[in-house]
Amino acid sequence: EVLQVESGGDLVQPGGSLRLSCITSGFTFSDHYMDWVRQAPGKGLDWVGRIANRGKSYTTEYAASARGRFSISRDDSANSLYLQMNSLKSEDTAVYFCTRGHSHSDIYAFDIWGQGTMVTVSS
Amino acid sequence: DIVLTQSPDTLSLSPGETATLSCRASQSVSGNLLAWYQQKPGQAPRLLIWGASSRATGIPDRFIGSGSGTDFILIISRLEPEDFAVYYCQQYGDSPRTFGQGTKVEVK
Numbered sequence: 620e621v622l623q624v625e626s627g628g629d630l631v632q633p634g635g636s637l638r639l640s641c642i643t644s645g646f647t648f649s650d651h652y653m654d655w656v657r658q659a660p661g662k663g664l665d666w667v668g669r670i671a672n673r674g675k676s677y678t679t680e681y682a683a684s685a686r687g688r689f690s691i692s693r694d695d696s697a698n699s700l701y702l703q704m705n706s707l708k709s710e711d712t713a714v715y716f717c718t719r720g721h722s723h724s725d726i727y728a729f730d731i732w733g734q735g736t737m738v739t740v741s742s
Numbered sequence: 743d744i745v746l747t748q749s750p751d752t753l754s755l756s757p758g759e760t761a762t763l764s765c766r767a768s769q770s771v772s773g774n775l776l777a778w779y780q781q782k783p784g785q786a787p788r789l790l791i792w793g794a795s796s797r798a799t800g801i802p803d804r805f806i807g808s809g810s811g812t813d814f815i816l817i818i819s820r821l822e823p824e825d826f827a828v829y830y831c832q833q834y835g836d837s838p839r840t841f842g843q844g845t846k847v848e849v850k
Contacts, residue, residue: 663842664844665841683838726773726835727792727834728775728777728792728793729789733786
């Protein structure tokens, strides 16, 4: 069974930092691009960024709202994806989902989603 | 950025009826690389359609995606109770990946 489980969500003050993790199983993690997508309470889906597979040199790409503050990394040996979030703002409050690209190329929809982890930025 | 506008915002229908959801892009979606997702309350989204018209694994043939360029449609025929949810379109041909605002299909 394919599984993705996020963790690390918490209540953090504005300006603070947080590191989210996503542990996967049931598929060859190293083959896939992986993304983070977030959803603010009661709102729609918002792409955060992605990391390529080893074949594409683990290249990262970010939404404008995340660029310079967030960093995506992965550990293929641990089948894990990470999101380091710095300089957090209230508008970063959301459920954060890790997602898998449905193909092994750089063009893909998100076919596997974790259950999400809640990040609340508030004083 | 490509802006995706879904219509209507809410669709009120009865089980057994057909839902027609629209997704319009602000510019042509590269390679018709458009996906549809279903999300139920408290759950993660689920991929329904990719490449505008290809059903994801395990998705029943009641879900039909079509369209090209800037206009895309998701048709859900013979609505089942489990189909009442929010549906999002998403383009993945250009960066940044963008989503529509969602259409809620509710029980009339």
